Amino acid sequence: MLSSLKKPLTVGTLLAAAALGLPGVATAATVGPVDLGTLPGDAFSTVNAINADGTMVGESLPQDVRMRFHPVKWDSQGRIGALPTLGGEQGRPVAVNDHGVAVGWAQDAQGETRAVRWAPDGTVTALPWTGSSDAAVISRTGVVAGGGSTPQSTYVALRWAPDGSVTQLASLPGGGQAVVTGITADGSLISGEAWDAAGNQHAVRWSATGAVTDLSPANQGNPGATAAAINDFGVIAGTVTEAGQHVPVAWKRDGRQVRLDWPAPPASATPRAINRAGVVVGSGEAEFAQSRAVRWSASGVTVLQGARRSEAVAINDSGTAVGNVESVAARWAADGTETILGALPGGDYSWATGIARDGTIIGRSDLPYGWHAVYWPAS
Template identity: 35%
Template sequence: MSVAAALGTQALIGVSPAHAAETSRAPIDLGVLPGGTFSDAYTINDRGVVMGVAIPADGAEQAASWDRKHRITGLGTLPGMDRSDPKGINDRGTVVGDAFPDPGYFRQAVKWDSRGRIAKLAAVTGFDYSRSVAVNDGDTVIGEAYDFSADYRAVRWNRDGTATLLPLPPGVYFGSQARAINNAGEIVGDVGNVPLRWDRDGHVMQLDTLGGGWSSPQAINDSGIAVGYGQDSAGRSRALKWDRQGHVTDLGTLGGAHSQAVAINAKGEVLGTSSTSDGTTVTVRWDSSGRITGLPEIDYPQAINDRGDVLGRTALWSPGGRITRLAPLADGEFADANGMNDDAVVGLSSRTTENGSVYHAVLWPLRKP
């Protein structure tokens, strides 16, 4: 096992300097489907297309998208299914997700092209059901196949529509999950608490651990650097970073025992959480050199963009320490952010009507640097 030195010294720990919080510009109401009263925006791609969900007049929640002019399209579901749930969007505008009946255990992985046309992803031999996780800019989709026996396997759906079961390491026979894919087609996931990476040809590599009972990578950038979390030999949950060779680094904490990493941007800046010496858990950001900064004003880490902005549920932290509170709609009481690109944040805001509160997808434009 090759384990890089942990970055846990006080010299590498910081707290974002306090700044007076600003309030964002008023969000743009992205609206709802005809006859509907609810929508929620999950994320936005680099071309400004938004992905989320909406409830039409018949009351069955479905995937939805909004184009750059903020026009909504209901993406629907497969024949015989009741609902759909989106999981990811790429810069081509391809959306992936699941179609399912009520109740939703029996899922079928699907994708919608940039024109909103739905297609069932190929069945996987030996498995009854499937669910998608993410899609890269080459239209390669990852997810899982599963069946009544509770067996599940990581799957890659190629751009030509064919499905490939991702191989397992020697001595393992079931239970793999794919977590993330980059634009080079590299996939990270885990099996039986063992962290894995698959290259674009499907060859599997077992990643190093800290000697604890489990590890799980959660994200990978286009440089092939993966982040996640795992247990060390003392039983503590630690934020981890893996290089291209599979060597692991403990990213350290803000003085507490535990930390987790959940996202990484193109520059190698990492988003996660850490406990402090008094047991409090706060959002943190590690820069590309491994310096950790606490962001106590960010209530829950949602995303980090390539500019280094960090998004929480109700606020945005920008490099330099500026905090921007996300305003609700003018007639609303609260706002809840979900995702962002370099130019905008998307999420949900309440609206007050004569019949009570309703909830609409919204977009907050970001200030240019």
Template identity: 30%
Template sequence: MSSRTSRTTAVALAVVLGLGAAPAAVADTAPAAGPTVYGLDSKGYSDVTGINNSGVVVGYAYPQSWEVQSTAMRWDTANITTTAGTSIPGTALAPLPGDRFDEAMGVNEAGTVIGISWPSPTDCGCSAQQKHAVRWAADGKPTALAPLPGDAYGRPVAVNAGGTAVGYTLSDAGQEHAVAWQPDGTPVALKPLPGDVRSVPSAVNSSGMAVGYSQGAAFDSPKHAIVWGPDGTATALDPAGDYVVSTASRINDAGTVLGQASPDGEASRGVVWDADGNPRELGVGRWGTALNAAGVVVGGEPDPVHSGGHAVRFDPDGTSTPLGGPLADYESSVAVAVNSAGAAVGYSFYGGPSRGNQAALSWTPGGAVTNLRPGDFAAASLVNDAGLVAGVLISHNEIHFALHSAAVWKP
């Protein structure tokens, strides 16, 4: 149902580029009592990257802070028998034969998990990009996802209910080529727009429609928002060229697409495209991070009081509602996930949106805020339709600034 995305980067970029008038300040809201928190057992540092509606959570764990030694993890939270505040046992997912390490990137409703697998860098001289795409069946068996012809490596980013995974494969030179792996593992090229060379997807819906961006050969060339049909046909979301830069990050089963765009390369704003490709801007400086089945978007917007902006909900009718928070003693807030009922999760933070300075939050569909870990640091990043929230607990010590461990909050 969900997969990891680079949310703090998107938030910071949107705030920097936002040049529009700021809305009225939002008053700090007193937190309500929260749900029960459970740790997700792992071998050290850990994080979550995906959740489904059956309560399966996936992610990765690694010893100390050495992430290249990570292990893909799966936690089944549906029938919790441990005491509140204790850890739920997890299952390590084996890497591909010949590899030593792996990381889960997402999970669908059938329990199929996608991720990456790689040998030790000291064994192969691997760079961060030289990793193998893998799909784990519900029983934990790994299967390699072949790269496109001419490429050597791959990275899936999302998987739909039917088992189609999207991601990109890379040449030795590191150039990305978007791909959809069919349920039987067959790779289908998702080609860039005419004139572009690179292509990277970010999400796929149950029909097999994928979204992302394409761009020229240069890494810093302008990006162009794109939607691919199930057969790999590419369609520009900005055919008239109204935006100098645009990207698409989410698509729901109705074909509604969420993205970010700028007409001049400076004044960024969130954009929602309907199934016919008609754009609706969320406002200059505003950004969306998540989209639900009904077309509700959550994200953030700037304000004159909170330096990093505050969390907000955007409804399909064009109205927006500030969400409660930031909490007292925090400068800013942002919502990063939303379920089918409109319940959202995210965090407050101060300074930069570093995890070391975050407080995990959840919001009801009406906008009431709950501090999920009062008095301590945490971050919430995923929520399923049953209201199960996944994220990390954060602790500080003399050696490590922000030691984080995977956790769930159960209603």
């Protein structure tokens, strides 16, 4: 059974299993999602994040040619409510912490995009920065990180303290552009990607003071290195480039790079998420094969779904991973048991995008006329 495969894993083994159509794991019964609906007058919706209490945030959209984001919040029972903007039409919350504080962006009355924070009661506050900005992540302690444009039109990484004061996170020497990808629970470390003077992409980490650490100084390839996610202990999962392929790696808190098990080139693999225990999930490819959902742990690599196109995109601290199998949402228990999560009535496809501590899963499902945000209650 492919779920029991540990290191070493070869390209030939993966391809042979796919060709035979062997299931990666035992499969549980299909279950269906709960429709989170839209605001009155809108047709589509997307849920972007969920916290430990089941509060969810995302956007509701009208059915027209323009993508107009109306910021919304759902309570743990799936009841939707509108969130305010800064006087403009659009806004988009992308993260929410366990205290119910959400962050993202909203337009002001002049149509400028500003990084914002929504309090649990829905009150919206603009986070200071001169120029357009957006918030991407928030820690349990209320530290927010994201980015903003400078007068030179360079997108730089930013950190806002709980009191709202802003710090521009350092760029690489000679470089400028940088993006945030994650934050620790205490807000002390931020993961991201930054570009050097030659335009090469590097995986980086920032401290609370804004100092930058280049995690991939030797990686000069295109697209270079990525830092996909960071856990609460400061371990970062990402990739470096070797022979034109994505090689999965993890960087320890001390900056030491550890290679995650995967076949040597020409295979590629891409981590997407990491939990507190350091378990990483993502997807991997082998020569002439489609992507396969995989999990990396201290005991090696596990192919979660070896027979069909799949990816794992999120994992909670209990080790339950979620993702997609042939464009249908799926869940993998810590023991590897796969559950296909199904779609809304009338739809054929669904995508799981996140999972809460208690196992509640968020995502979206297609409908004959578009898509709706959905969730699968913890089982």
